[in-house]
Amino acid sequence: EDQVTQSPEALRLQEGESSSLNCSYTVSGLRGLFWYRQDPGKGPEFLFTLYSAGEEKEKERLKATLTKKESFLHITAPKPEDSATYLCAVQGGGSQGNLIFGKGTKLSVKP
């Protein structure tokens, strides 16, 4: 069964304190791993898509990496505006290519 587990559930950082969020997955035939950011009361905002082990993508203070079993979202020198819930999702080889979401990591960055 396809499954996505994110850790930690919640993370509190001081502004400037770098850290990483983890996404472990099991999926039959990975077609893609996706990272989204969700602010309270809003829909998820697309961040990255990763397709194969070893791939890395960066956007401002965020960097996503992928191995055969997990993905990391590295946050470098975070700012308060980076506070949000970060969702990881995988797309397997099943019908329709639906996304399987993790429960998310709620990140709080204090000034």
Place this chain on the structure above:
Amino acid sequence: GAVVSQHPSWVICKSGTSVKIECRSLDFQATTMFWYRQFPKQSLMLMATSNEGSKATYEQGVEKDKFLINHASLTLSTLTVTSAHPEDSSFYICSARGVITDTQYFGPGTRLTVL
């Protein structure tokens, strides 16, 4: 690019009435659209998947007669909650996927409150 809109952003209705939510892809053609619901402090739960011009595929446990989905064009899908009850109160989010990419782009969500 890849903007998805939803309308309305929030709606309050009386028990027993029907509510329609629209999802539009503004700058790309969405061959597939998805409908999710999200309860407080929980992740997204897929309700159904629809391909343009075809009947929607509903996830197990989702009543297709209660949650009517229409995907009549490549830029518009609608979700109608029929005979809504308080337990249908939730945050409904749509997403759209185009032809070229596997990425789903999400709308801003619709907050439904049934009194």
